[in-house]
Amino acid sequence: MADSSWLWDYRRYNLMTYCRVGFLLILTLALLCLSVSTAYPESDGDQGEAYYHYLQAQMEWKAGNLKGAIDQYKKALDYDPQSAQLMFELASALAQQEHFRDSLYWARKSAQLDDSVSVHLLLGRIYTSMGQIGEAIGEYEQIIKSNPEDQESYLLLGMLYAKNKEYEMAVKTLKRLIEKNDEALMAYYYLGRVYSETRLWTEAEKYYLKTLDINPYFEPALFDLAALYEAERKKDKVISMYERIVSFHPHNTEVLIRLGGYYLSEGRFSDAIKQFEEAKKVSPDDTRVLARIGMVYLAEGKYDEAIKELEKALSAKPDEDRARYYLAAAYAEKGELDRAIEEYKKIPEGAGTYVEARIQLANILRRQKRPDEAIAILQEAISSKSIKSELYIALAYAYEDADRLDQAESVLREGIKKLPEDIELQFQLGVIFDKRGEKEKSIAKMKEVLAANPRHAYALNYLGYTYADMGIKLDEAEKMIKEALQIRPDDAYITDSLGWVYYKKGLYDEAIKELEKANELAGGDPIISEHLGDVYYKKGLFPKALESYLKAESAYTKKEDKDKVSAKIEEVMSLLGENSLSDK
Incomplete structure (x- = not known):
């Protein structure tokens, strides 16, 4: 049928x-x-x-x-x-x-x-x-022709036009019904549906709201309006709609879960827990609810509580892969990396979290200085049916950790061959060119990325930072980085880039302001600490420069990075010693 x-x-x-x-x-x-x-x-x-x-x-x-x-x-x-x-x-x-x-x-x-x-x-x-929608339309048209006052047939005909994607005729028919009856609730509702389907969000919202003016409790319009706001990414309005639906249907598990999820995404953890606990009362055996309570605890950093709730969900439903994914994440955040690895490995191929799990598993292995195992895990995932750009990028990172940049380039080119429209693979290839010292190739690739997506914040930042680091096109670099910050205003690394441009321009006070902000956002990234040390050095703030360099040295993992900043530490200590002697 x-x-x-x-x-x-x-x-x-x-x-x-x-x-x-x-x-x-x-x-x-x-x-x-x-x-x-x-x-x-x-x-x-x-x-x-x-x-x-x-x-x-x-x-x-x-x-x-x-x-x-x-x-x-x-x-x-x-x-x-x-x-x-x-x-x-x-x-x-x-x-x-x-x-x-x-x-x-x-x-x-x-x-x-x-x-x-x-x-x-x-x-x-x-x-x-x-x-046979065309034939059905013919029947209702004939009814209306012989009985123009048959309101029901206008509605059915409008619905059929919409089902047949004849949207203009659907709108025309439903509006004719409204002319005959300005309280025709279903006509307003289906006009909202038609406009939603054609992505005319403003018109859709208008007719859904008119539907709810006639009947504030009309459930389909409430849910469809919430979905419309979701499509428009208007989180405040989505939350408001779900709060309204919950007030009418306080025992609807699906609505409670949706509202709790939005609270969680906004960091409103206590509100999220309240909704999930209500859902738990209604559906005590619903493993999705237990998993989401665990997710809230995980987001709050309450790892033991998160593990407890997620293990409850898995004991009731062992194949609840998303719960297992978050259980593994909780163990990883708690520092129990072996338990995290064990849980990530249990997530089977074909599960919705399989790709994410394999990437996180590889990340843990990279943290444990086991790049070859990370590479093997990711190669296995890529050889499965899961062709995702994220896997190729993660494998390139693992090769980079092992100082195998040629293989990192090869795997990215393989990904581009399979996913030629994926901009992120192109961007990462530009990064690899840069790490191999091929600045011109990197710059050309970033320009290619920006030609495809002029609002790619990281490409704007990377190109701007590259210019700044090379000491060229500093005004253009500043413009690019500021544009990137408009797209991602609280990004630590883009903020660092702006500080670095100011440093290269000799605007040291402006540089300190941006680099201190970046350092606070990043929480001790060694590159940002080193940049901050450099600008303190230029301003003659040698104790602050020393402090920043020491933080960078302790955070760097590669010998060449440590050696570079160690030389700066020795120079600052020498200057501090000289200053101490001159004071005496």
């Missing part, structure tokens, strides 16, 4: 009343007999037999035995083969049984004898169910 998602709300709210004749089964038998007597004024002979089987069909239908009703209608038609009413009701019963081809046959025969609105409504329903 064809998808009829455009019709679900309408059916749910009982607004469709197809098959009006013969469907009022709550009538008393006396009234039923009276209506049938009208259809068969003379009840002798074949007409009497037809009348008898017709009555039996009605009784079978009322008893819920559609198959029996169909058999009786067919027997009635044996005695009265030209009865449009019998054909119509047989078609209706067959449609109820989802025997649409047979239903269509009898509905068409009925229409040939009695071209009534009821028959066209039934035909419209059958065509819709069979996925």
